[in-house]
Amino acid sequence: DGGITQSPKYLFRKEGQNVTLSCEQNLNHDAMYWYRQDPGQGLRLIYYSQIVNDFQKGDIAEGYSVSREKKESFPLTVTSAQKNPTAFYLCASSMGHRTAFNYGYTFGSGTRLTVV
Amino acid sequence: AQTVTQSQPEMSVQEAETVTLSCTYDTSESDYYLFWYKQPPSRQMILVIRQEAYKQQNATENRFSVNFQKAAKSFSLKISDSQLGDAAMYFCAYRDNNAGNMLTFGGGTRLMVKP
Numbered sequence: 039d040g041g042i043t044q045s046p047k048y049l050f051r052k053e054g055q056n057v058t059l060s061c062e063q064n065l066n067h068d069a070m071y072w073y074r075q076d077p078g079q080g081l082r083l084i085y086y087s088q089i090v091n092d093f094q095k096g097d098i099a100e101g102y103s104v105s106r107e108k109k110e111s112f113p114l115t116v117t118s119a120q121k122n123p124t125a126f127y128l129c130a131s132s133m134g135h136r137t138a139f140n141y142g143y144t145f146g147s148g149t150r151l152t153v154v
Numbered sequence: 155a156q157t158v159t160q161s162q163p164e165m166s167v168q169e170a171e172t173v174t175l176s177c178t179y180d181t182s183e184s185d186y187y188l189f190w191y192k193q194p195p196s197r198q199m200i201l202v203i204r205q206e207a208y209k210q211q212n213a214t215e216n217r218f219s220v221n222f223q224k225a226a227k228s229f230s231l232k233i234s235d236s237q238l239g240d241a242a243m244y245f246c247a248y249r250d251n252n253a254g255n256m257l258t259f260g261g262g263t264r265l266m267v268k269p
Contacts, residue, residue, distance in 0.1 A: 075197075080245065080261040126197060142189045142249070143257055145199035
């Protein structure tokens with residue numbers, strides 16, 4: 039079955055460490071997105087990519103980095119520069135052409151990151 | 155920039171009753187798409203229902219329906235015959251061609267269902 043896989047489900051980070059969250063999709067979607075969700079709050083966009091080898095900053099990109107070397111993969115690195123990384127991270131994907139806009143996004147099951 | 159507002163942080167409904175969640179949005183576009191997503195305790199985001207702005211008929215998916223008022227820029231979600239499994243966070247979202255296929259989300263409404 040097609041879908042988006044995020045791993046790991048839970049991740050613990052020590053102060054000063056970089057960690058990478060994985061996001062893989064087999065839906066043949068062009069666009070991929072990373073969102074951060076804090077308790078009881080909505081989704082805030084970190085980074086997005088509409089095509090391989092290209093990505094743009096979202097609303098809260100500071101302290102994060104991404105790459106898009108393959109269509110299927112969009113990993114997110116939380117760097118030591120991110121001062122408050124404890125949150126729930128959601129990856130999503132969508133078809134890139136306008137005729138598919140009405141389909142919205144497909145989401146992964148998320149990664150819960152905790153700083154210890 | 156487009157904004158999406160959900161004015162009800164929390165709502166509760168008795169099992170089997172009907173509840174309506176509100177959503178308003180701000181846009182100057184005429185062609186766009188609106189969505190309601192459900193996020194249960196598992197945190198998985200699930201698409202509940204979608205509406206295309208050029209369609210006047212309100213979308214319906216089983217117990218879920220919308221009241222789309224384009225002039226008022228309002229997009230409310232009605233859940234009929236509420237079930238315990240409907241308890242979740244609900245997010246309203248907007249998407250248009252000029253936004254580079256980006257979804258803009260509201261802040262969410264937590265729905266509690268009382269047995």
